[in-house]
Amino acid sequence: MATGLLALLDDVATLAKAAAASVDDVAAMAGKAGAKAAGVVIDDAAVTPRYVTGFSPARELPVIWRIALGSLRNKLLILLPAALALSFFAPWAITPLLMLGGAYLSFEGAEKLHEALFPHAEAKAEAVPVAPGEVAAFEDRKVSDAVRTDFILSAEIMAITLAAIPPSGFWTQAAVLAVVGVGITVAVYGAVALIVKADDFGLHLATRPGASAAGRRLGCAIAGAMPKLLRLLGWVGTAAMIWVGGGIILHGLEEYGIGAPSHLLHDWGVALAGMLPAGGPVAEWLVHAAGSAVVGLLVGAVVIGVLRLLPRRHAPADASVGRPLP
Secondary structure, X not given: OHHHHXXXXXXXXXXXXHHHHHHXXXXXXXXXXXXXXXXXXXXXXHHHHHHHOOOOHHHHHHHHHHHHHHHHHHHHHHHHHHHHHHHHHOHHHHHHHHHHHHHHHHHHHHHHHHHHHOOOOOOOOOOOOOOHHHHHHHHHHHHHHHHHHHHHHHHHHHXXXXXXXXXXXXXXXXXXXXXXXXXXXXXXXXXXXXXXXXXXXXXXXXXXOOOOHHHHHHHHHHHHHHHHHHHHHHHHHHHHHHHHHXXXXXXXXXXXXXXXXXXXXXXXXXXXXXXXXXXXXXHHHHHHHHHHHHHXXXXXXXXXXXXXXXXXXXXXXXXXXXXXXX
């Protein structure tokens, strides 16, 4: 009986070691895959704060929570099963879908850059409602827009993650996708919450009773810096869209045997790194990022041009006033 118990304990120990090794493998693969998706993560974190503007301070965190829950639903209930289905039934479709998503990111970034450089005269900021019913509808609309944008970015994150996972079993792929999806969502929306509430924290430091002069100055500095930080994040998000989109397209071309552009950027980066006494890897990365951005801008410009050539739909006119319906 003792021998049987020892054998059982040995089997349990073996299973525990195998489980621990599997957890380590999942964690390692999730870390590598998450790093490859870092550009889209930066874009996600930079884009999201604009959907949380216009709310009272008391509603900012609840709105972020609603968007985060929508993001988790996107990743875990829709995109994860879709990614696994692609992996096992249509792996050939992963690269084209990645390139399509890269083209979309390039288009979004190029369009935002065009709007910033050549703003439309008729463009106006959305009015913030004050009536309770209108406020609720405004919040629902903002959350819906944010979750829809998150879906596109999350699809890119999950596709990049899937492409980065080495050949493995169904459950390993599912676990890696789930870990990356949850981890990135927590990181992105945790960062967004800190960014959005930083001005309230600064205001608290500046106005709390008994605050020192240094504390008040620090609080005023934080509150005053947040609008500039949000504008900077907007530019970072636009830049990330362009260079990440271009990088995805370059990588997709390599998969189809068109590796000359990527190889050329690599050679330029290595040559520049060799001329510098320090910071070679950074210089090499910057060369590749700049080249990817050029590709992203070109692709985005082409998509914008194609869309402008398509016939536009016009809203039907309101017969009573003789103008388009809102």
